[in-house]
Amino acid sequence: MAESAVSFAVERIGDALLQKAIFLKGVHEQVDRMQRELKRMQCFLKDADAKQQEDERVRHWVSEIRDVAYDAEDAIDAFIFNVESGRTKFFPCRMFKKLVSSCKVGKEIEAIQIKIQDISKSRETYGINSIGEAISQAGQRLQKLRYISPLVKEEIIVGLKEDTDKLVEELVKGDERRRAVSMVGMGGIGKTTLAKKVYNDSRVMDHFRFCRAWAYVSQDCRPRDVFQNILNQIPYNPTGDEARKIEKMQEHEFGDFLHELLKEQRFLVVLDDVWESDDWERLAKAFPKESNGSRLLLTTRKNDVALQADAQSVPYEVQLLSEAESWKLFCRSAIPGNFTEICPPELKELGEKMVKKCAGLPLAIVVLGGLLSSKKQLPTMWEEVFNKLRAHFAESNGVDAILSLIANRLFYA
Ligand SMILES: Nc1ncnc2c1ncn2[C@@H]1O[C@H](COP(=O)(O)OP(=O)(O)O)[C@@H](O)[C@H]1O
Ligand SMILES: [Mg+2]
The missing domain is CATH 3.40.50.300 (P-loop containing nucleotide triphosphate hydrolases)
Incomplete structure (x- = not known):
């Protein structure tokens, strides 16, 4: 249903904003605006859902919202490089190909924003009301807006x-x-x-x-x-x-x-x-x-x-992860489909060195893991990433630094 697609996109954009300091350099304002618009639109979706049975134009309107919500979510996913999406199932390769530069993502977000505004304007033409009005007309109970579902993988x-x-x-x-x-x-x-x-x-x-x-x-x-x-x-x-x-x-x-x-x-x-x-x-x-x-x-x-x-x-x-936990999370994030703490022996040493830089911060580990999961599991590929990390840090373990480096440089290299 369109309603839940929009809710989901709003949630993802919320998450993205949360990590804005690290990931959203340059596009934060656009993302924020996009989230507001989508949130506003959520109010109208119930009515639209009810009306789409009868009206072809409304049906079209709902499907447009759904598409734009998915687009928005894609763009955000791409931008924040979220680890959960980094796993093969949730983050197909096409996403990486799409990501040429942050500038491109910024433009994509702007285009989505314009689309949202257009769709929003056409609402009145189709006689779609806010949720309260719809209910009074239909005499129905206030149905539940889908709330952000707190499920954990x-x-x-x-x-x-x-x-x-x-x-x-x-x-x-x-x-x-x-x-x-x-x-x-x-x-x-x-x-x-x-x-x-x-x-x-x-x-x-x-x-x-x-x-x-x-x-x-x-x-x-x-x-x-x-x-x-x-x-x-x-x-x-x-x-x-x-x-x-x-x-x-x-x-x-x-x-x-x-x-x-x-x-x-x-x-x-x-x-x-x-x-x-x-x-x-x-x-x-x-x-x-x-x-x-x-x-x-x-x-x-x-x-x-x-x-x-x-x-x-x-x-x-809440405590930072221990060394053993960090390693486990790293293996699960860096190697798609792996739910153990086992990593190919030829990658182990490099992996351990990189995990150390993350200083037990799960977000840093999953971002790093997500980055590696998009690359071939070859020592040469991992070495490339490691060398960049090493060059950037010398001996330090700055977590913010690792995140910004990954988000801004390595990722687009
Ligand atoms: N114990 C854990 N095991 C696996 N992943 C974790 C763990 N803790 C956090 N993460 C991952 O790290 C990232 C940041 O965690 P989150 O709970 O959003 O942090 P916070 O709410 O403190 O900002 C998320 O992608 C989450 O899935
Ligand atoms: Mg949080």
Whole structure:
């Protein structure tokens, strides 16, 4: 369905922005704009989906959105060089051929942006309304917008078992007081990955089976969107009238409304990537402090945010990977289809030297692995990459440096 294709693209673009400092030099603004447009368009997709049964033009409109969402996702995938996509299944070779230079990707994004604007304009012509209007006409219940699905690809995950157990315990055991449990650590260390694992853990799913939601906050925190997203995931079925009212609610009203709904519940809400204390303050209004054993699980780069959210909970510091874990992740990322820690013997020494440069940061490892996975598994090819790394770093292990080098130089070499 077009709706989920757009949601998926919005999610991917969100991820890309997250890593913008490293990857999006030069095209950040364009990507940001593209994400906003796609997000806006999401609101209209429900109505379009309903109407496309009857109207050929609307059907066409929906398929155009779907295509553009896929294009957007492709361009972003290409640009950030995400590792999950680096595996053969998700990142076909055609993608690499497409990537001649960042300039080309920038142009591609601009073209997509123009397409999105055109499609958006044609909406009115086809009489496609926003989600609230559509519901009032159809007298239907507010259907759920697809939220960002927090699934983890288990086969690539290394470690995290102990961390998961500890965090699960924090969520399902202990005081009835509503607590905010935070995970802190630098970008790319694995906070979101760990949060997803915890969120999908059977003990957590069971304990919060009636009320569980995942919301992606990001640097560009928009509380109203976050509240809407949460509302879509919790048990609540508004009438047409109610849905219309909700549609018109401003941020604070929406927050109060969600607060009322959550008051009686034992809820778990994940707020992924909260950047600032102010953002937390705006979001916090929606979460009642009743003693129902409810939990908020935050991921953040800042200790301040964690302490602000709950001064009585000790922030959970996500650790860098150990040497053995780094190696395992590297083998899984660099060699497509490999889910072991075994690497061809002739590549082992070179691989180990390169992994060392990543200093245990999973993002650096998966980016490096993704890069190597696109090359032939020959010592000469790996040596080429290694020499470039070595020349750049001399003896240092600067993680930011490895990422920017990979993103900007090696990748396009
Ligand atoms: N334990 C792990 N095993 C495998 N891959 C991991 C692990 N932790 C993180 N990654 C990968 O590293 C990248 C960054 O992780 P992420 O959870 O997004 O970091 P953060 O949220 O802290 O910025 C992702 O591509 C993720 O899949
Ligand atoms: Mg994250």
